[in-house]
Amino acid sequence: MKPPKFDYHAPTTVDEAITLLSRYGDDAKLLAGGQSLMPLLNFRLARPAALIDLNRVEGLAGIREVDGQVRFGAMTRQRAIEFSPVVARRLPLLVEATKLVGHLPIRSRGTIGGSIAHADPAAEYPAVLAALDGEVVVRGPRGERVVKPADFFQTYLTTTLGRDEVLTEVRLPAMDGKAGWAFEEFSRRHGDFALVGIAAIVAGDGARCTMARLATAGAGPVPVRLRAAERILESQGLGDAAIEAAAARAAEIVEPDSDLHASAAYRKNLTRVLTERAVRRAVTRLGGR
Amino acid sequence: MISRSPSLIGARVTRVEDARLLTGRGRYVADLDAPGAVHVAFVRSPHAAAHVGRIDVTRALAEPGVVACLTAADLAPLARPIRAESRTRGYRATDLGALASGVVRHQGEAVAAVVAESRYVAEDAADLVGVDWEPLPAVTDPRAAAAAGPFVHADLGTNVILEREFRTGEVEPAFRAATLVVADRFRFHRHAAIAMENRACLAAWDTGRGDLTLHSTTQIPGMIRDALADILDLPGHRIRVVAPDVGGGFGMKTILYPEEVAVAAIARRLGRPVKWIGDRREDLLTSSQAWDEQVDAELAVDGVGHILGLRATVLCDVGAYSMYPWTASIEAVQVISFLPGPYRVPAYRGAVQAVATNKAPMGPYRGVGRPVSAFVVEGLLDRAARRLQLDPGEIRRRNFVRPDEAPYRSASGVVWDTATFAECLERACRIADYEGLRRQQQEARAAGRSFGIGIASYVELTGVGSAIPASPGADISTGTEGATVRVDASGTVTATFAIASQGQGHETTLAQVVAGTLGARLGDVRVVHGDTAAGPIGSGTYASRTAVIAGGAAVRAAEAVRDKALVIAAHLLEASASDLDVADGVISVRGAGDRRVTLREVARAAYAAGRRLPHGLEPGLEATRYYDPYFGTASGATHIAVVEIDRAVAAVRLHRYVIAEDCGRVINPLVVEGQTIGGLAQGVGAALLEEVVYDGGGQLLTGTLLDYLVPMATDMPPITVEHLDRPSPSTLGGFRGVGEGGTIGAPAAIANAVSDALAPLGIEITELPITPERLFQLLAVC
Incomplete structure (x- = not known):
């Protein structure tokens, strides 16, 4: 479990990183927190010619509030997000999701940009990005573009990120202060990838649901917005019957795969149960914090 | 005085x-420096079974920093194959070379050793070794393999490398006379040891003196020394085997592994110290694995729950080789030796078949066979209690060997020097507030929750002396x-x-x-x-x-x-x-x-x-x-597990755990508690998480710790351990062994607790680990 030989570069600017990426064509990997890439290298499952280490790039980490968005530099560590007062105030869903990411040492190294660019469908951050309908900022030789989650995640571990592009920023709209939220997931052990996770945000006005956002982790090759289930809540409200109907609809929408740890049928069941639990818990938080 | x-x-x-x-x-093998040491990476089979054709090492040898690239032919003059002999009738030994020649029999078996100035270079060069593999059909289903070929070892003409039967009393009449017979097919899946430190060794050959020093992560330096003397054809006093600080073994490191022989032979051939630090992938592929039984068992009782008879047929998948020194009997035979448990069983028949397959070899692992025995017999007792509407504690009380019956010869012929079994049960019930738990259960059930209490009592033989070989028939001294x-x-x-x-x-x-x-x-x-x-x-x-x-x-x-x-x-x-x-x-x-x-x-x-x-x-x-304690001494305990099931997501939550154990005179309660709780953690793993999975082609699907799940601190419940502290009458000092007990009782107690929780739905656990997926399937048919 030693990695094969690779060239190592530690650029200090994004432009330098882009130049290096262009030079290696398809054969370089960006190193952010390394929590997924290093095991892949050590198992020799990834054999890039070069690693381009983003850890010394200036200005790639940090959390800013701009125009009703919270903007995260791609190299912002999950641990920093977990304890950020801005995130706690504006994106409590993200805090809850972050606590479910791996273990403390993993969150201390792992980054928001790395997690989203790696696009493991069982990871929490892609689900949060989908639920909040945020954006990622991508920079390449042809300049910068802003991508919505639906246009970013393609399938397992695959995104529309070009081979010479760097994900530089993640932008999440600040949550409505009166909305309720919950991230429910089921994993075999604490800190494991979710078999299924559900991110939920609801806003309401009495029994009326003015807005519902539901997204999955682990229930398919990409994070899925459960729009049909959201519509049930938005049209029928937040009573028991509506929540159960939305949860049942969620289980119908997803197309999970079977693997060693869970069958597709079990994942569909988890989608239903966790959607129901997430919405119910979100409802208890309605009305401001 | x-x-x-x-x-x-x-x-x-x-x-x-x-x-x-x-x-x-601490100073572990990896921490040891030897001047001029070179590092080994093994070229391992990607196939479960294959003919090994030509091995081309030219590209590997050309890599800068590579010192040698050796195959079975190079090591054959230096080392005989490892062969675990046994006098047991019908036993078939298997030869295991330091490197495989001709045929590989499980994924990960080594066919070549690349020696280089660093492990990095060795791994790079190992990638460059060309092997002409000719894949063979993999043998993976032990039941099919017991009946017909293909054979893992073609020369044996069978995959059944051991059969054994114990028989006491009149079994068939006992079953005819029974008021109730409970029966089930139990499945205890394959398990890996997962020591924190992987296997590793460092061999140094002193060319001046003709001495070999082997530092190894072994639990059995004495046995390794004696075995290497034969295998390497060296005088015993020319070999020194040292186990420095070693990070966990759990029985998995009680085996002479081919890497130890290979590294010693390579050091002798090259005249340089040779180091092999196994990585986790190698560990999961090649270290001995555990358990993997299917048990068909029946228990006959009378109208008040007294055991009349017990019979069981055990099929044990022992993997590709019968390992030295224990042989493939170690796990398989223990199951039938300990099935009668701490109970009076007047009539007993236990039969076992050990079947070779193209999987990593079976070895002893904490508990050896007895976690499986306890899972089966404790599960059957609970089934009988449910049918007779008896409390599970009560049916055990009615069947325990009593203190005044000791020394007691069990139905399989094991002698219990004392019988503090009932006392363990009473103590555990008192600590757990058993009656209170039953009331809690009633309230939980009334509220629609699934809350369960599981009891498991066991007895094991520890400190085994010369009268009873730790491995029946093997030519080794363990007493x-x-x-x-x-x-x-x-x-x-x-x-x-x-x-x-x-x-x-x-x-x-x-x-x-x-x-x-x-x-x-x-x-x-x-x-x-x-x-x-x-x-x-x-x-x-x-x-x-x-x-x-x-x-x-x-x-x-x-x-x-x-x-x-x-x-x-x-x-x-x-x-x-x-x-x-x-x-x-x-x-x-x-x-x-x-x-x-x-x-x-x-x-x-x-x-x-x-x-x-x-x-x-x-x-x-x-x-x-x-x-030499001659017979050895009985060590026992009662475990009580309390669980709650989240039926909607099919999850088991361990709520509380109680152990009352008798390991004789306690030398150090802190150490006994550490042993017991550590053993319990591995039992929790067996009950809920840990499972080695091979696919039908013999490919290991649990090749990383992302897929092979060991319990973590967050998986452990609050635990209370108490000691009876009844000195053994038959050992010097009054000590009894306690290293394995936690693992023996836990799978049974947790399985019984889950069955108890789900009794209103008619679910009885027959398969471990109880994964969410398995529980989901069970709940889905309710």
Whole structure:
């Protein structure tokens, strides 16, 4: 479990990183927190010619509030997000999701940009990005573009990120202060990838649901917005019957795969149960914090 | 009567080894430096079964930094195959070469060794070795494999490498007479040991002396030394095997592995130290695995729950090879040896078949067979209790061997020297507030929740002496250990043993036994172990034997030294030895405390000799003694697991856990609790998480710790452990073994708790681990 030989570069600017990426064509990997890439290298499952280490790039980490968005530099560590007062105030869903990411040492190294660019469908951050309908900022030789989650995640571990592009920023709209939220997931052990996770945000006005956002982790090759289930809540409200109907609809929408740890049928069941639990818990938080 | 420092035996002393082990200052094989050492990476089979054709090493050899690239043909002149012989009738041994030649029989088996200046270079070059593999059909289903070919070992003409049956009493009439027969097919899946430290070894060949020194992560340095003498054709005294600090073994490191032979042979061939540090992938592919049984079992009881008969057929998947020294019998036969449990079983038939498959070889793992026995018999007892509307505690009470029946010969022929089984049960029920738990269960059920309480009682044989070989039929001695206790001229004590420690705390517990017996201060006793050049002859640490057998030898050697010290002290004090007390390193005249000498003064006299010693007394202050407990001693416990099931997501939550155990005279409660809780964690793993999965082609699907799930701190419930502390009447010191018990009881207790929780739905657990997926399937059909 030693990695094969690779060239190592530690650029200090994004432009330098882009130049290096262009030079290696398809054969370089960006190193952010390394929590997924290093095991892949050590198992020799990834054999890039070069690693381009983003850890010394200036200005790639940090959390800013701009125009009703919270903007995260791609190299912002999950641990920093977990304890950020801005995130706690504006994106409590993200805090809850972050606590479910791996273990403390993993969150201390792992980054928001790395997690989203790696696009493991069982990871929490892609689900949060989908639920909040945020954006990622991508920079390449042809300049910068802003991508919505639906246009970013393609399938397992695959995104529309070009081979010479760097994900530089993640932008999440600040949550409505009166909305309720919950991230429910089921994993075999604490800190494991979710078999299924559900991110939920609801806003309401009495029994009326003015807005519902539901997204999955682990229930398919990409994070899925459960729009049909959201519509049930938005049209029928937040009573028991509506929540159960939305949860049942969620289980119908997803197309999970079977693997060693869970069958597709079990994942569909988890989608239903966790959607129901997430919405119910979100409802208890309605009305401001 | 001479007083000892008895308070030391039984004291909650913190572990002396922790100062280094917990601060990162331990010295493991990977930490050892050897000048000029080269590193090995093995080229391992990607196939479960294949003919090995031409191996092309030219590209690998051309890689800068590569020293050698060796195949089976290169090592054959230096090392015989490993072969685990046994006198057991019908047993079939399998040859296992240091490197495979001709055929590989499981994924990960090594066919070539690349030796290089670093492990990085060795792995790069290993990628460049070209092997012409000709895949063969993989044998993966033991039931099919028992009936017909293809054969894992073509020369054997069968995959059944062992069959054994125990029979007592009139089984068929007992079943005909029964009021109730409960039966099930139980499945206990394959398990990996997952020691924190992977296997590793470092071999150095001294070309000047013709000596081999092998540092290895082994639990059995003595047995490895003896085996290597034969395999490498070297005189035993030319081989030194050292187990330095070792990070966990759990039985998996009680095997002579091909890597140890290969590294030793390569060191001899190259004349340079050779280091192999196994990685986790190699560990999961090639270290011995455990359990993997299918058990068809039936229990016959009368109308009030008395056991009339028990019969079982066990199919054990033992993987590709019968490993040295234990053979493939170790796991398989233990299941039928211990199925009758701590109960009176008047009629018993247990039959087992050990079947070879193209998977990693089976070996002993904490509990060996007995977690499976307990899962089956405890599960059957609970089924009988449910049908008869008896409390699960009550059906056990009605069947336990009673204290006045000891020594009791079990239905499989094992002798229990004492029978404190009912006492363990009562104590556990009291700690858990069993009646209160049942009330809690009623309330939970009324509220629609699934809350369950599971009891498991077991007994195991520990500290097994020479009368009962730890591995039936194998030509190895497992019943004895030695101890050398030496007081040097500075008055400090060195106690040397042939056992080896993988973190159990022997440097503390054996020091307590020596200091307590000798009357020395604990801090003055240093325990040395794990080095065949250092002390008495012995085999190592396994089978819950060290406290009993090495502890017994320690008592004997320390007594001999104490007796001689008293003779010398009597001479120095001009008193009678029978009037002396010894404690805390001071020998004094009873009733005249100012007339005293220290152990240090006595030791000086012992080596200075002359007139400071009684006339004719041999100088020196040391003794070597051996101990054989002959039969061994019963160790038992009752476990109570409390669970709650989240039915919607099919998850088991461990709510609480109670253990009342009897490991005889407790040397150190802290260490016993550490052993018990550690064993419990592995039992929790077996019950809920850990499962080695191969696909139908023999490919390992659980090749990383992302897929092979070991329990973590967050998976453990609040635990209470209490000790009965009933000294064994049949061992020196009264000690019983306790290293494995936690793992034996837990799978059964947790399975019974889950079945109890789901009893209203008619679900009874037959398969471990109880994964969410399995539980989901069970709940789906309700």
